[in-house]
Amino acid sequence: xxxxxxxxxxxxxxxxxxxxxxxxxxxxxxxxxxxxxxxxxxxxxxxxxxxxxxxxxxxxxxxxxxxxxxxxxxxxxxxxxxxxxxxxxxxxxxxxxxxxxxxxxxxxxxxxxxxxxxxxxxxxxxxxxxxxxxxxxxxxxxxxxxxxxxxxxxxxxxxxxxxxxxxxxxxxxxxxxxxxxxxxxxxxxxxxxxxxxxxxxxxxxxxxxxxxxxxxxxxxxxxxxxxxxxxxxxxxxxxxxxxxxxxxxxxxxxxxxxxxxxxxxxxxxxxxxxxxxxxxxxxxxxxxxxxxxxxxxxxxxxxxxxxxxxxxxxxxxxxxxxxxxxxxxxxxxxxxxxxxxxxxxxxxxxxxxxxxxxxxxxxxxxxxxxxxxxxxxxxxxxxxxxxxxxxxxxxxxxxxxxxxxxxxxxxxxxxxxxxxxxxxxxxxxxxxxxxxxxxxxxxxxxxxxxxxxxxxxxxxxxxxxxxxxxxxxxxxxxxxxxxxxxxxxxxxxxxxxxxxxxxxxxxxxxxxxxxxxxxxxxxxxxxxxxxxxxxxxxxxxxxxxxxxxxxxxxxxxx
Amino acid sequence: xxxxxxxxxxxxxxxxxxxxxxxxxxxxxxxxxxxxxxxxxxxxxxxxxxxxxxxxxxxxxxxxxxxxxxxxxxxxxxxxxxxxxxxxxxxxxxxxxxxxxxxxxxxxxxxxxxxxxxxxxxxxxxxxxxxxxxxxxxxxxxxxxxxxxxxxxxxxxxxxxxxxxxxxxxxxxxxxxxxxxxxxxxxxxxxxxxxxxxxxxxxxxxxxxxxxxxxxxxxxxxxxxxxxxxxxxxxxxxxxxxxxxxxxxxxxxxxxxxxxxxxxxxxxxxxxxx
Numbered sequence: 001x002x003x004x005x006x007x008x009x010x011x012x013x014x015x016x017x018x019x020x021x022x023x024x025x026x027x028x029x030x031x032x033x034x035x036x037x038x039x040x041x042x043x044x045x046x047x048x049x050x051x052x053x054x055x056x057x058x059x060x061x062x063x064x065x066x067x068x069x070x071x072x073x074x075x076x077x078x079x080x081x082x083x084x085x086x087x088x089x090x091x092x093x094x095x096x097x098x099x100x101x102x103x104x105x106x107x108x109x110x111x112x113x114x115x116x117x118x119x120x121x122x123x124x125x126x127x128x129x130x131x132x133x134x135x136x137x138x139x140x141x142x143x144x145x146x147x148x149x150x151x152x153x154x155x156x157x158x159x160x161x162x163x164x165x166x167x168x169x170x171x172x173x174x175x176x177x178x179x180x181x182x183x184x185x186x187x188x189x190x191x192x193x194x195x196x197x198x199x200x201x202x203x204x205x206x207x208x209x210x211x212x213x214x215x216x217x218x219x220x221x222x223x224x225x226x227x228x229x230x231x232x233x234x235x236x237x238x239x240x241x242x243x244x245x246x247x248x249x250x251x252x253x254x255x256x257x258x259x260x261x262x263x264x265x266x267x268x269x270x271x272x273x274x275x276x277x278x279x280x281x282x283x284x285x286x287x288x289x290x291x292x293x294x295x296x297x298x299x300x301x302x303x304x305x306x307x308x309x310x311x312x313x314x315x316x317x318x319x320x321x322x323x324x325x326x327x328x329x330x331x332x333x334x335x336x337x338x339x340x341x342x343x344x345x346x347x348x349x350x351x352x353x354x355x356x357x358x359x360x361x362x363x364x365x366x367x368x369x370x371x372x373x374x375x376x377x378x379x380x381x382x383x384x385x386x387x388x389x390x391x392x393x394x395x396x397x398x399x400x401x402x403x404x405x406x407x408x409x410x411x412x413x414x415x416x417x418x419x420x421x422x423x424x425x426x427x428x429x430x431x432x433x434x435x436x437x438x439x440x441x442x443x444x445x446x447x448x449x450x451x452x453x454x455x456x457x458x459x460x461x462x463x464x465x466x467x468x469x470x471x472x473x474x475x476x477x478x479x480x481x482x483x484x485x486x487x488x489x490x491x492x493x494x495x496x497x498x499x500x501x502x503x504x505x506x507x508x509x510x511x512x513x514x515x516x517x518x519x520x521x522x523x524x525x526x527x528x529x530x531x532x533x534x535x536x537x538x539x540x541x542x543x544x545x546x547x548x549x550x551x552x553x554x555x556x557x558x
Numbered sequence: 559x560x561x562x563x564x565x566x567x568x569x570x571x572x573x574x575x576x577x578x579x580x581x582x583x584x585x586x587x588x589x590x591x592x593x594x595x596x597x598x599x600x601x602x603x604x605x606x607x608x609x610x611x612x613x614x615x616x617x618x619x620x621x622x623x624x625x626x627x628x629x630x631x632x633x634x635x636x637x638x639x640x641x642x643x644x645x646x647x648x649x650x651x652x653x654x655x656x657x658x659x660x661x662x663x664x665x666x667x668x669x670x671x672x673x674x675x676x677x678x679x680x681x682x683x684x685x686x687x688x689x690x691x692x693x694x695x696x697x698x699x700x701x702x703x704x705x706x707x708x709x710x711x712x713x714x715x716x717x718x719x720x721x722x723x724x725x726x727x728x729x730x731x732x733x734x735x736x737x738x739x740x741x742x743x744x745x746x747x748x749x750x751x752x753x754x755x756x757x758x759x760x761x762x763x764x765x766x767x768x769x770x771x772x773x774x775x776x777x778x779x780x781x782x783x784x785x786x787x788x789x790x791x792x793x794x795x796x797x798x799x800x801x802x803x804x805x806x807x808x809x810x811x812x813x814x815x816x817x818x819x820x821x822x823x824x825x826x827x828x829x830x831x832x
Contacts, residue, residue, distance in 0.1 A: 438667075443663065443667060444667035444669070444726075446653070447618055447620065447660070447661035447730070448680070448685060448730070448733055449653050449654065449681060449685045449733060450653060450684065451649055451650050458680065458684060462671050463669075463670065463671055
């Protein structure tokens with residue numbers, strides 16, 4: 001289970017590129033010239049949403065209901081099918097930047113998306129809530145989720161619907177919905193399993209799959225979102241390609257291929273199939289009033305390159321409340337992690353230098369592990385892995401009481417992970433600092449009757465700090481950036497908020513550049529502070545340098 | 559020599575029995591026996607590498623001996639007797655024992671992040687638990703005693719070698735030790751500063767404190783020591799009064815050593831001190 005989560009979580013934008021089934025020699029539906037020339041059709045999807053599209057247990061084979069459909073479409077067009085894996089929130093950015101020809105990833109049709117993309121609608125599926133068995137909180141509609149915690153996939157249409165429902169609740173004077181957005185369905189479901197959320201919102205196809213795997217512990221609380229079309233998405237300019245896929249789809253429906261795939265995956269209950277435009281079966285056009293190109297008509301091949309300057313300036317200089325809160329959370333997480341990491345690091349370093357073998361070995365193992373594994377792996381290991389290991393005792397419940405403050409368990413897990421990770425680096429930095437101090441200093445302290453702890457605290461550490469401060473500053477700089485990984489566990493820090501804006505507006509470049517500016521300001525400001533501290537220390541050390549004046553003349557001690 | 563030792567045993571401040579020390583597989587000390595009487599000033603001399611420094615570092619347990627026992631003021635250092643066996647003491651207990659044994663190092667080892675006054679006050683405040691004003695008052699008096707009343711607020715870096723070593727002596731005295739160990743206290747000094755440090759040491763010896771000094775300053779040995787201990791290759795070869803040792807050395811290696819230091823430039827300088 002853990003290994004599976006780790007894999008599904010991998011944030012690497014391009015986790016798997018899987019060339020699939022070769023094209024059939026006999027194209028039944030003529031491919032558009034652009035695709036015929038390439039000899040293949042590339043789909044972007046998110047291979048973390050079983051049963052539609054996921055990676056099988058071997059860690060490399062893409063399987064699923066939609067994967068089979070994508071392959072069938074490729075064959076029908078006489079093309080090779082290539083499937084590229086992105087997390088859901090990054091799929092449309094991948095399409096915009098020509099990483100693929102089409103996206104098939106259980107993407108619901110929304111008015112905003114229709115303005116930017118062509119849709120070949122293939123199914124109508126209802127959305128709703130998966131809840132613990134017996135539905136103790138009686139969660140049936142999205143409005144019932146007021147003041148409740150709900151998991152949803154980041155960038156999904158259900159995320160948008162939940163936000164709209166939450167705004168309606170707030171307008172009606174009720175508490176908002178606590179919406180937690182996760183990069184994959186698997187992670188969102190894991191949160192429900194651990195009881196960290198009250199419900200999991202998704203489309204029927206996904207929901208029924210998880211229902212079947214939950215051994216009766218969950219049920220469908222309600223299906224408040226009526227059946228809504230899902231479609232294969234293409235760039236607005238790729239009209240010819242959209243109609244080629246639509247025609248291939250119709251051919252696959254006509255010869256029963258689609259129905260076979262549906263029954264193979266038990267997806268009948270997902271909803272009724274469509275033939276390209278759900279509301280108008282047999283229509284010549286596609287949703288959004290897209291008509292097939294007339295023969296001989298010149299096709300627009302490219303959208304003009306556009307950088308939305310007003311949007312960008314607004315994003316950066318008129319930040320939303322959420323973005324500012326994200327910025328605060330980033331600074332808080334980095335600061336607390338560094339402080340805890342440094343404190344723990346001192347103890348670790350002293351343990352590592354101790355004459356007690358057990359402490360020394362512990363230091364070696366600890367430092368080896370936390371320096372030798374990626375911090376992202378450590379994060380999911382602690383947040384998802386530890387509670388699984390503890391047999392259902394969740395160390396990081398939805399909210400925790402820390403020193404009288406109500407804190408999100410995910411944030412505690414994140415800070416704990418970063419603190420441990422930081423402590424490993426700090427331990428090495430402190431060890432080097434302590435070892436840089438002349439042994440004569442600790443001998444002088446000993447000869448005055450100072451016990452080891454007092455000598456460390458009063459004599460060694462104050463001198464070691466001069467050596468330690470510069471690398472300590474660098475660690476904080478790194479930590480400020482490392483916090484962006486918290487987005488994986490739905491902590492609304494700076495990057496998570498920006499990512500949400502991106503997946504709602506599709507302005508990937510503007511948003512990511514904007515958030516980069518925020519990080520640059522943070523790290524830049526810290527660099528200035530660090531220089532000040534170091535300059536002050538240098539002026540202090542003119543008075544009190546470590547080396548006594550005549551040390552070079554001293555013969556070596558026996 | 560043996561007679562001189564027996565006379566000293568009456569009030570024994572330090573007693574070493576069969577002390578052996580190895581660094582790895584190299585044996586540095588070979589079963590050393592030594593008795594130092596209360597109020598006595600012992601100067602240990604010998605060629606470099608003879609184990610002099612190691613010997614006095616063993617006395618306050620900066621080095622741990624593998625064989626033999628060391629007693630200071632009638633108490634075993636680093637161990638206690640339990641049921642006829644020596645049992646090692648905890649670091650805390652050893653630290654408490656060290657408060658009674660002062661040490662001055664060749665390279666001063668002042669705390670560079672503290673002023674002269676803070677260097678002297680540090681251990682009284684944190685080890686003797688003196689209130690700060692009282693520690694400051696005592697520290698000022700000690701700095702005045704070593705002739706540095708005007709340097710209390712100077713950092714070690716701002717002081718000459720001789721001044722630093724005098725601060726180190728004041729720092730040691732602030733713990734009110736019963737036994738003072740000096741490990742080549744003038745070896746790292748420029749020649750013109752050697753005199754001021756030896757002067758302070760001479761004053762301490764005259765006050766009746768117990769001193770064990772490792773030094774190459776033969777003038778100091780001759781004038782101040784009650785007894786000279788000559789070591790070579792980890793063994794004490796001769797123990798005699800300065801008069802006996804310098805005029806009638808008995809052991810062939812002592813004779814050889816003395817002829818060398820008399821011929822050497824260091825001796826010429828020390829002679830000039832007279």
